Amino acid sequence: MTLLHVDTVSRFFGGLKAVDQVSFEMESGTIMGLLGPNGSGKTTLLNLISGFLAPSSGRIIFNGRNLAGARVDKIARAGIARTFQLVRILPSLTLLENVMLPAVFGHRAHWGKEAERIAREALEKTGLADRAGASAGDLNYIDQKRLELARALAAEPELLLLDEWLAGLNPTELQEGIKLIESLSGSGITIIMVEHIMEAVRALCPRCAVMNAGRLIADGETSAVLSNKAVIAAYLGDAEDA
Amino acid sequence: MIRLAIALLGLVALAVVPLFASEYELGLLIGMATYVALASAWALFSGQTNYISLATVAFYGTGAYTVAVLNESLPYPAVLLCAALIGAGMALLVGLSTLRLSGIYFVIFTFGLAELVRQLITWYEVSITGTLGRYIFLDLTARDIYWQMLALAAVAIGLTAWINRTRLGLALRAIGDDEVVAAHSGIHLARTKLIAFTLSATLITLVGAVASPRWVYVEPLIVFNPTVSFLTVIMALLGGANRLWGPLVGAIPLFLLFEWLSVNFPDTYPIFLGLLFIAVVFVLPNGVLAGLDDLRARFGRRGK
Amino acid sequence: MTTLVLGLVLGGTYALLALGLTLQYGIARIMNLAYGEVTLLAAFGLVFLFQTAGLPPLVAIILIAPAGYLTGWLLYTFMMRPLVQRATGKPGKLEVDSILATFGLLFVLQGIMLVLFGANFTSISYLDQGVNVLGVSVALNRLIAFAICLVAGLGLIVLLNWSRWGLILRAVALTPGSAPLVGIDVNKVSRQGFALGTALAAVGGASIAMYQTFSANDGVIFTMKALIIVIMGGVGNVAGALAAGFALGLVETFVATTFDPGLTLAATFAIFLAVLIWRPQGLFGRRS
């Protein structure tokens, strides 16, 4: 079943085409890596899907509904959750409250014990359960990243958008992170992950899409895509990021 | 539950006090209740969301003016109801048009709003009705006003406590921290802010309405005095605007201090007041309650 | 024609008043509620120098400007700097803290002025004769204030846009966070910006003292007007402040002559609020 259909979506900033006529589809329960050099439009594409930005043209059909240009909270309630490239947590709230937010206001909108149960479960999955009552502002960087993922999970999303969530982790943490995403994918959540760490992409994503200068230049089976000439050319142009 | 009982007991005690108080002490009580109500109502929206509103006096003055206009044509409870409705209507209108402003722009807008309302009322009264001052001759004793004000203060604090336990409270706190995250969590930003802003503004309008019979004579310059907006903000922030009892903790000592200074240093009190203010900002940056918490934490640590 | 000339002259006063505030907030990020009090202090200073030392106001202004700079420098170093340091990494914190601290400062300065000068109206008569400008009679002292405004404003624009120091100021104004990366001492620049803003406030106050009656309680009015213009012009935007000042002067004069003088202030605020809603970054501000 097609969960997400991005249909010739574009976004311009003045004269700059940040996302240019991008189209792809995703089946429910699949996981896709979104690659490309810096400034190629990956984060902008995620912002369009999550509603943070409105597309200049095109349709984003999710579960049969066109969500292009809808308000962020409406899209969130439709079942799309995300993490941010630069971590965003709510520092004055506790961990539990941070995570309860999407459980309460998100896709399934629980309240009371049920919301708390879901939030605790999400904290459990990300290894933060023992600090549920602590203030989020006191967390270190890695734990903030975990908290962000926990928050995305507590939304019980159908589609999860991860924006370089694995960046900045040390090798042990990276392995844990990969396992975590693997288990999520196994539980039926559809995932798009923007990622620079090829090891993770190879391990997690059977399918890959590559963007360059706003356009989708490749989309298909990961190993095939990564050996695609256009993709290699795109990366060589910006080698230090690869 | 015990806390609730203590709070209720305190409320009853406060309600009985005027039976023993002198006129002047009653005046002080009214003043304190007024500012506790204002600061708590203000914090209901601004304390949680960090949107610093200087529109307090726009609503406060509107409440007073409503009483001044209607006090001879309607029974008192109906006048209060009208004031509440007008305040709510105005808040909705303002909220719908402004809540996408943030930070300093919101502060300035709300300040300008108070001035605009004052100018428009002045112009209307001068050009259309041909008068400016209005009289409020209501048969209310200082005690009546105190009880009403106490009730409003209790409602403001009670409502805040209740909201803090609801989804609305959680949403407001999330908005105060990061609106982007709040929206991505599924919170309808505009609606959430609008509800809280309207509740807060309605309460503030009522405070103005209840306070006005004490002035007898009302004109825009008197009721739209921007100092009220500033004092409200300062009191709430002093105590800790994002805490339930913060506004109360800030309002009472500050109010008494104002009174004490103006009684004992009528000529130089602004200087003392200003210096004290600056001192508070430097010593208690997050409000008195947070300062107490810090102190407790420090002693606790030492104890261990 | 009358409307145009009178409006521009009035606008000049407004713009001059706003220049300092836009620098203070734009560069040092200090929302200075005591701005009007500083302006008044300079106005009283001018009257004092004129009446007791017999100094002509135009000479007095030359003395008052550096005194303003020094005052600003001291204020920033001892009062604002600790707040700025405390607020690093906490968005919005400095705004709240500076509003609170300068609110306190407002009371202190007002109290000092009340003790020193009393609550009476103060006014001097200086160059009060009319001058014919394009067929409209304008007071010479207002024209001088207008000229001071133009000189100060254009000077600032030139300084900010074509000097190295101006480039640094603008860098700090735009991205205080990344300015240190290119070796800029943000603290120093902020202090300079704040001090320069204070100096401008002083010059504005001194010019106003030449033609307007004022009393120790008028500070808030000055702050309000300046604030409106700063926001309309785009925070930290000197050219914007000039343009917004003139625009406001024209609008007030226009409303007064064609509609109803009773609506001038209401019109000011209405336009101001409309600008805020329509373009929160100001008429001439950049979209962030």
Next chain:
Amino acid sequence: MTITRRTTLRALASGVAMTMLLGANLAHSADETVKIGYAVAKTGPNATGAGITTIPNYELWVKDINAAGGLTMPDGSKRMIEVIEYDDRSSNEDLVRAIERLATKDKVDLILPPWGTGSNLAIAPLMDRFGYPQAAVTAVTDKAPEFAARWKRSYWMLGGGHDYANGLADVLKAAVAAGTINNKIAMVSVADGFGIDLVNGARPSFKEAGLEVVYDKTYPLGTSDFAALMAEAQASGADSFVAFSYPPDSFGMTKTAQSMGYNPKVFYVGVGGAFPIYGQIADGKQEGVMSIGGVNAASPAIKDYFARHTDSAGAPPDSWASAITYASLEMLAQAVERVGLDHGKLAGELSTGTFSTIIGDVKLEDNQLRDLWWVGQWQGGTFVAVNPSDKDGAVAPVIPKPNW
């Protein structure tokens, strides 16, 4: 001093009663003071008015009384005045509380009124409840008769808007009849209590006097630039310019008129026109400017008062409400001397007694002072009274006003 037989008798009778009471008191404390309290604006928008008209007169009076050994009691003994003063911060809420404090905590013997119409109205119900007499001096209101009836111990001593407007209409009508000016008037007013009261009085009374208002605009409180307004007034073809304005506006208009060379034959400004500082504002060219109020400049009592005020406050008083403020205090002192400090008796005496003051003999009519100057004019460096023209001490107006 003219004392009717009735008041003499009453004074005697109450004097006896008071002597007995005081006798008891004196035994208790020989040098007891009279506590007098007031709350006025020392900060905020009202501070300027209070600082010019109210506070210096209170201070002068207390100084004068205490220098003479204190307030004279009916038994001839003297008690020094002890002052308790508060700042109402120009806020009625604070003012009301200060009055409550004075009455119930400080338990002062007398309360002097605050500055301003709104302030006096705000405390009137309280003063009435506590029983203090309230001589509201700096309150201009057409509703004075109504208020005097509502609060029996309140006294309204500065007339109403209609009075001043009628007075001005009289002056202008006479000048039109004499052919010195045309009947056209350019009128501006401040959109605030005082300006509105006056302009509402002026419109009908000008019409009745056959004067035509060709320019009639209000401007908001806080306006600082009058160039546009004055330019239009100048273009209106009226010989008379009338402004019902507040001090900063009166000053601003004067300066604007001077700089633009606007020389109407009658130049009338509102509050502030009779302030001593006005001459300085007008750069010494105030000759012929009309304003509200006035004093009988030839009277020795007024001359003496001006000298003492200048001595005490460092500046001469304004020529409108200052002298009346001082006179109201003299009335109070004389009433105390006749009947003592009992509020009821004091109130009765103020209502019915005749008092000798710096503005002449004063007797209130229905608790209002009606024998007032409505229009004054700067002549030869003094602000003299020109209307009512039949009142003792009135001077003929100079019309047209000499050019700036």
